[in-house]
Amino acid sequence: MPAALEIKGLRKRFRHDGEWLDVLAGVSLDVGPREFVTLVGPSGCGKSTICNVVAGLVRPDAGTVAIDGQVAYMQQKDLLLPWRTVLDNAILGLEIQGAPRAAAREEARAMLRRFGLEGFERAYPATLSGGMRQRVALVRTLLCRRDLLVLDEPFGALDAMTRAAMQGYLLRLREEFGRTVLFITHDVEEAVLLSDRVYVMAARPGRIRAERRLDLPRPRRATDPGIVAEKAAILDLLHAEMSEAFA
Amino acid sequence: MSVLRAAGPETAGGPAPDRAGSAAPGPARASGGAAAGARLRAYAARIVPPLVLLAIILTAWEAAVRVFDIPFYILPAPSRIAGVLAGDRALLLGEAAVTLGEVMLGFAIAFVVGVVLALAIFSSRTVERAVYPLVIASQTVPVFAIAPLLVVWFGYGTLSKIVMAALIVFFPIVVNTVDGLRAADPDMVNLLVILGAGPAEIVRRVRVPAALPFVFSGTRIAIATSVIGAVIGEWVGSTRGLGYLMIHANAQLHVDLVFAVIVYLSVMATALFWTVSFVEWTALPWRRAEAAAQAEWEA
Amino acid sequence: MAGGAAAALAGVLGAGGRTEAAAPGTPLTFMLDWFPNPDHVPLYAALGAGYFTQAGLIINLQVPANADDPLKLVAARKVDVAVNYESGVIFARAQGLPVRSIGLVVAQPLTTVMFLRSSGIRRPRDLAGRRVGFAVSGLEDAMIDQILRSDGVTKANVTLVNVGFDIVPALLSRKVDAVIGGYRNVERIQIEMQGQAVGMFEPERYGVPPFYELVLIAGDAAVGSRRDVLARFVRAAGRGLALTVAHPEEAFKHYIRLNPKLDDAFNRRSFEATLPAYARSQRQLRERWAAFSGWMAAQKVISSPVPADQLYANLAP
Numbered sequence: 001m002p003a004a005l006e007i008k009g010l011r012k013r014f015r016h017d018g019e020w021l022d023v024l025a026g027v028s029l030d031v032g033p034r035e036f037v038t039l040v041g042p043s044g045c046g047k048s049t050i051c052n053v054v055a056g057l058v059r060p061d062a063g064t065v066a067i068d069g070q071v072a073y074m075q076q077k078d079l080l081l082p083w084r085t086v087l088d089n090a091i092l093g094l095e096i097q098g099a100p101r102a103a104a105r106e107e108a109r110a111m112l113r114r115f116g117l118e119g120f121e122r123a124y125p126a127t128l129s130g131g132m133r134q135r136v137a138l139v140r141t142l143l144c145r146r147d148l149l150v151l152d153e154p155f156g157a158l159d160a161m162t163r164a165a166m167q168g169y170l171l172r173l174r175e176e177f178g179r180t181v182l183f184i185t186h187d188v189e190e191a192v193l194l195s196d197r198v199y200v201m202a203a204r205p206g207r208i209r210a211e212r213r214l215d216l217p218r219p220r221r222a223t224d225p226g227i228v229a230e231k232a233a234i235l236d237l238l239h240a241e242m243s244e245a246f247a
Numbered sequence: 248m249s250v251l252r253a254a255g256p257e258t259a260g261g262p263a264p265d266r267a268g269s270a271a272p273g274p275a276r277a278s279g280g281a282a283a284g285a286r287l288r289a290y291a292a293r294i295v296p297p298l299v300l301l302a303i304i305l306t307a308w309e310a311a312v313r314v315f316d317i318p319f320y321i322l323p324a325p326s327r328i329a330g331v332l333a334g335d336r337a338l339l340l341g342e343a344a345v346t347l348g349e350v351m352l353g354f355a356i357a358f359v360v361g362v363v364l365a366l367a368i369f370s371s372r373t374v375e376r377a378v379y380p381l382v383i384a385s386q387t388v389p390v391f392a393i394a395p396l397l398v399v400w401f402g403y404g405t406l407s408k409i410v411m412a413a414l415i416v417f418f419p420i421v422v423n424t425v426d427g428l429r430a431a432d433p434d435m436v437n438l439l440v441i442l443g444a445g446p447a448e449i450v451r452r453v454r455v456p457a458a459l460p461f462v463f464s465g466t467r468i469a470i471a472t473s474v475i476g477a478v479i480g481e482w483v484g485s486t487r488g489l490g491y492l493m494i495h496a497n498a499q500l501h502v503d504l505v506f507a508v509i510v511y512l513s514v515m516a517t518a519l520f521w522t523v524s525f526v527e528w529t530a531l532p533w534r535r536a537e538a539a540a541q542a543e544w545e546a
Numbered sequence: 547m548a549g550g551a552a553a554a555l556a557g558v559l560g561a562g563g564r565t566e567a568a569a570p571g572t573p574l575t576f577m578l579d580w581f582p583n584p585d586h587v588p589l590y591a592a593l594g595a596g597y598f599t600q601a602g603l604i605i606n607l608q609v610p611a612n613a614d615d616p617l618k619l620v621a622a623r624k625v626d627v628a629v630n631y632e633s634g635v636i637f638a639r640a641q642g643l644p645v646r647s648i649g650l651v652v653a654q655p656l657t658t659v660m661f662l663r664s665s666g667i668r669r670p671r672d673l674a675g676r677r678v679g680f681a682v683s684g685l686e687d688a689m690i691d692q693i694l695r696s697d698g699v700t701k702a703n704v705t706l707v708n709v710g711f712d713i714v715p716a717l718l719s720r721k722v723d724a725v726i727g728g729y730r731n732v733e734r735i736q737i738e739m740q741g742q743a744v745g746m747f748e749p750e751r752y753g754v755p756p757f758y759e760l761v762l763i764a765g766d767a768a769v770g771s772r773r774d775v776l777a778r779f780v781r782a783a784g785r786g787l788a789l790t791v792a793h794p795e796e797a798f799k800h801y802i803r804l805n806p807k808l809d810d811a812f813n814r815r816s817f818e819a820t821l822p823a824y825a826r827s828q829r830q831l832r833e834r835w836a837a838f839s840g841w842m843a844a845q846k847v848i849s850s851p852v853p854a855d856q857l858y859a860n861l862a863p
Contacts, residue, residue, distance in 0.1 A: 402721070
């Protein structure tokens with residue numbers, strides 16, 4: 001079932017080296033059902049903190065977070081359990097939910113096939129490449145059947161070509177499974193290729209600077225003029241941010 | 248889409264074929280004869296160097312004894328010791344069985360107690376603060392000093408030997424298990440929290456498997472040194488075992504027999520050490536995969 | 547003689563000892579069998595009274611680190627003379643170590659099977675079904691077996707318990723009913739000082755051939771090439787023994803002066819208990835060595851008897 005996410009006035013301070021750091025200074029954003037929304041921003045703008053709050057790992061100092069449904073969280077680290085096979089890693093979420101193992105394995109097998117991992121079910125993560133491991137993590141995340149997918153720079157550690165492939169997978173699953181996605185990246189091109197809407201963030205303290213709606217047709221290609229223009233616009237916003245920060 | 252397929256199976260079709268000197272003496276690709284040959288070569292690469300070194304040492308020892316005319320009652324030559332090993336075979340094996348029994352029982356007890364204590368130390372700050380320093384202090388008391396005390400408390404029978412072995416095993420087990428429990432990636436723990444796992448489930452699914460390599464590490468050390476513990480325990484209060492045989496032979500000036508006992512003790516400790524490694528190898532298949540992947544990386 | 551060069555060298559180096567003025571001496575390393583104890587009073591008396599110096603010897607006294615050091619080091623010619631036991635010499639010789647006894651310190655057996663009177667034990671067969679403690683000496687089995695057999699039972703009728711070297715605590719705490727290796731002049735005194743009465747089975751009364759408890763040993767090579775020096779040593783030791791027997795107080799004073807920490811009631815009482823056992827003569831009897839060696843072989847502690855001529859040498863009878 002599609003879900004929505006609504007964040008209002010999120011504030012969070014962390015103690016660092018004896019001082020209080022304002023990581024988030026009043027962030028408000030929303031994600032509509034079946035929407036693909038991306039947060040773009042320089043490092044230190046609190047993107048990961050927002051994810052942690054949404055995932056329930058961190059409590060905000062102020063503000064509200066309303067989620068219609070449950071959250072599935074995927075990070076840059078694949079966090080595959082090294083002692084489980086690919087197949088058993090994929091069903092981890094389902095197992096914890098109490099699903100019968102045989103059925104869960106069947107479902108996982110099917111999904112692994114769709115992600116090009118057929119034949120690796122019994123392999124251990126150590127023998128897989130980074131891209132393959134992230135794919136397994138993606139399968140694990142999807143199988144949880146949760147409504148809101150929060151993906152925190154999931155492709156950041158991958159090389160450009162693998163990243164391109166993963167973006168393809170992501171779009172495909174969005175079309176097929178109709179999930180709601182909150183996506184984090186510092187890669188503007190990635191944001192523009194994937195999203196319905198983009199929030200541009202500023203850092204120190206973290207806050208939303210701008211919101212852009214991307215009414216561009218799919219499938220999108222990096223060379224499309226609309227894409228290029230949008231990318232330029234967002235980059236300008238970010239550069240302005242950086243010059244301000246360094247001024 | 249072809250672009251997606253290209254990102255697919257790269258080199259990770261399974262562990263690479265072994266080369267000599269690789270970290271993993273394990274299985275190679277599933278292709279019959281080539282695999283068997285590679286396995287044999289890898290096995291030989293591990294066995295041959297230490298055997299060669301041992302042969303060199305033994306030859307040098309034998310030569311030194313003969314050339315310098317070292318009396319046998321100071322240092323017997325390997326050839327003499329070999330004679331005793333063959334001639335007193337039955338006696339040595341019988342006493343070795345006794346000592347081995349003490350070691351295994353002592354180890355089993357210490358392992359269980361150690362793991363339980365490690366879990367307690369890990370779960371409770373209070374227990375950690377109270378108990379951990381005592382565990383460390385227990386190791387500083389020399390084994391010799393403890394042996395007579397144990398005999399007073401546990402009597403002259405087998406029990407004091409078992410307790411002796413257990414005391415030596417106990418420390419590395421506790422320390423390594425605690426380290427292992429702490430070694431779990433906190434992000435993995437968070438992942439399970441998000442997936443809805445409870446604290447017991449997290450221990451079971453993440454902390455324990457992550458701790459296992461550490462536990463095996465501690466076990467390896469512990470079991471080899473526990474042989475010494477059993478032997479020292481046997482010096483006071485026993486009439487069986489390799490430790491007793493050693494002092495009895497010494498009292499009658501049977502220096503060759505003393506050395507033969509030492510050979511048995513070394514072999515026993517080494518065998519136990521490798522047994523633990525083998526058990527780890529069988530029980531933790533993912534470590535095998537890791538080692539193979541690493542070997543491939545380094546190749 | 548051969549000792550002359552060595553003596554001159556020793557004189558030049560001033561080898562440690564109590565030499566006054568010009569008299570050079572032949573240095574000898576002399577190792578005790580164990581820590582200094584009242585068994586050694588005559589030796590300390592000889593040292594203290596200067597008998598070794600008068601014999602032209604400079605004694606380097608050593609205490610062993612391990613119980614088997616004296617035999618091994620004498621055999622390996624690292625130590626010239628040592629104190630040891632008749633059984634020790636026979637064990638060593640049976641294994642091929644070239645050592646032999648050249649003199650006597652304690653000429654009667656001191657070891658016994660010891661028990662508390664309160665245990666009700668009166669004769670060896672009373673030990674049947676009981677626990678007997680021992681410290682590993684190589685001879686404990688043979689000794690208890692002989693004693694038991696003389697009264698109609700065997701080793702199989704008792705439980706032997708290795709109690710390590712602390713045999714008195716084992717007996718006093720009643721962990722065992724009797725101990726093998728309790729000395730008439732040591733453990734008996736210790737137990738009596740704890741207020742308990744002691745019973746003993748003296749091995750020589752129950753079929754164990756009488757043996758010399760404490761002897762002086764030297765290596766075959768030295769006995770061959772330095773016979774004179776060793777004879778002087780034995781004679782000097784003999785003078786110490788004579789002094790001890792004739793004037794015990796004086797001898798004991800020498801012992802205390804050289805071992806101040808041993809000036810206590812136990813050492814005194816132990817010394818008094820040892821007096822009857824000190825050697826009155828340096829003449830070793832062939833029959834004794836032959837009989838004991840034969841008995842050890844009969845008890846299967848050694849594979850065959852060692853010929854008595856290999857076991858001793860009367861250097862200063």
